[in-house]
Amino acid sequence: MKRVNIMQGKIIEVSNLTKIYDKKIKAVDDISFDVFEGEIFGFLGPNGAGKTTAINVLTTVLKPTKGGAKVCGFDVVNQQTEVRKSIGVVPQELTADEDLTGLENILLCADLYGVPKAEAKKRANDLLELVELSDAAKRRVETYSGGMRRRLELAAGLINRPKLLFLDEPTLGLDVQTRAAIWKYIRSLKEEYKMTLFVTTHYLEEADHLCDRIAIIDHGKIVKLDTPNALKDSIGGDIMEIAVEGDPQPLIDTLKKMPTVREVSCKEDGTCRIKVKSGEQTAPEIINVVINNGLKLKRIWLSEPTLDEVYLEYTGRSIRQEEGSSEAAFKQRLAMRRSRR
Numbered sequence: 001m002k003r004v005n006i007m008q009g010k011i012i013e014v015s016n017l018t019k020i021y022d023k024k025i026k027a028v029d030d031i032s033f034d035v036f037e038g039e040i041f042g043f044l045g046p047n048g049a050g051k052t053t054a055i056n057v058l059t060t061v062l063k064p065t066k067g068g069a070k071v072c073g074f075d076v077v078n079q080q081t082e083v084r085k086s087i088g089v090v091p092q093e094l095t096a097d098e099d100l101t102g103l104e105n106i107l108l109c110a111d112l113y114g115v116p117k118a119e120a121k122k123r124a125n126d127l128l129e130l131v132e133l134s135d136a137a138k139r140r141v142e143t144y145s146g147g148m149r150r151r152l153e154l155a156a157g158l159i160n161r162p163k164l165l166f167l168d169e170p171t172l173g174l175d176v177q178t179r180a181a182i183w184k185y186i187r188s189l190k191e192e193y194k195m196t197l198f199v200t201t202h203y204l205e206e207a208d209h210l211c212d213r214i215a216i217i218d219h220g221k222i223v224k225l226d227t228p229n230a231l232k233d234s235i236g237g238d239i240m241e242i243a244v245e246g247d248p249q250p251l252i253d254t255l256k257k258m259p260t261v262r263e264v265s266c267k268e269d270g271t272c273r274i275k276v277k278s279g280e281q282t283a284p285e286i287i288n289v290v291i292n293n294g295l296k297l298k299r300i301w302l303s304e305p306t307l308d309e310v311y312l313e314y315t316g317r318s319i320r321q322e323e324g325s326s327e328a329a330f331k332q333r334l335a336m337r338r339s340r341r
């Protein structure tokens with residue numbers, strides 16, 4: 001199901017975009033897609049998939065090797081200044097200066113964009129309020145938590161009132177609660193300012209909850225692009241879960257041999273997740289198998305496929321296996337930043 005109301009003008013048009021590093025590393029491999037005005041568009045993929053490279057080309061930081069893109073109607077190679085004026089960018093690497101206050105950092109950004117001083121001050125205060133940092137505005141960024149830094153970056157990315165905002169892994173390394181808070185700001189930007197957002201992430205929940213459409217990116221290629229619901233529908237079939245009492249192993253062996261069963265995975269507590277072609281058809285068969293194996297059925301229920309299953313279906317592996325510890329990632333980045341100074 002496509003959401004027709006968001007399909008207004010194209011704000012990003014990417015055609016056959018390729019980026020090769022050092023003549024050998026194909027980070028982005030011949031991708032084409034459009035982003036429509038007013039939508040939250042997600043690039044979902046594991047580390048190394050090519051998300052940051054794609055953003056860097058779209059924001060004119062890198063030149064494409066082949067193909068091209070138009071952003072806000074401007075060419076990313078021949079009209080770089082125009083592109084930069086129309087967009088905001090919140091990069092993956094935190095860029096705020098830790099020795100300056102939050103307010104000073106935003107004013108610095110305003111200066112970079114040529115926003116007049118009086119206007120900059122007003123906008124900075126408004127933005128700090130938007131991301132709930134007014135109270136911390138005059139504190140040095142060094143004293144900020146990870147979530148506060150991200151919110152500051154978000155505010156800084158908005159100083160030139162862009163129509164289109166690029167966010168590269170906006171919640172990387174943040175805890176679940178802080179991630180949810182960032183999502184709230186991102187949604188409010190879309191709703192209140194009618195802004196278009198291009199977000200990259202390797203968090204499935206983030207893509208699922210936040211994005212109107214998602215491109216699944218793997219090894220530099222777009223393997224699938226659609227709304228989260230359509231992606232889930234596209235893998236077809238139902239997920240059945242059953243809870244049994246007793247040793248489920250013989251049951252698993254039997255289930256795996258059934259032609260209507262695609263996949264079975266069981267947990268130690270005796271709950272099994274069964275991917276079937278049709279829940280309605282297979283449920284009675286499964287109940288029979290449980291009884292024939294002398295097991296007691298405690299519970300049976302149908303559930304929706306998750307985006308993880310979608311990801312698995314199209315890339316052949318689970319994104320969860322590749323998610324490193326977010327805490328570790330944050331610490332590593334902080335260490336990297338400190339070492340550069």
Ligand SMILES: Nc1ncnc2c1ncn2[C@@H]1O[C@H](COP(=O)(O)OP(=O)(O)O)[C@@H](O)[C@H]1O
Pocket residue numbers: 021022025026027045046047048049050051052053054
């Ligand atoms: N400056 C660079 N020089 C060479 N290779 C790079 C550079 N930046 C990224 N890569 C490589 O390109 C691929 C895509 O990286 P990246 O775009 O950062 O992916 P993601 O943001 O999805 O994690 C990776 O294999 C990465 O190692």
Ligand SMILES: [Mg+2]
Pocket residue numbers: 051052053092168169
């Ligand atoms: Mg990246």
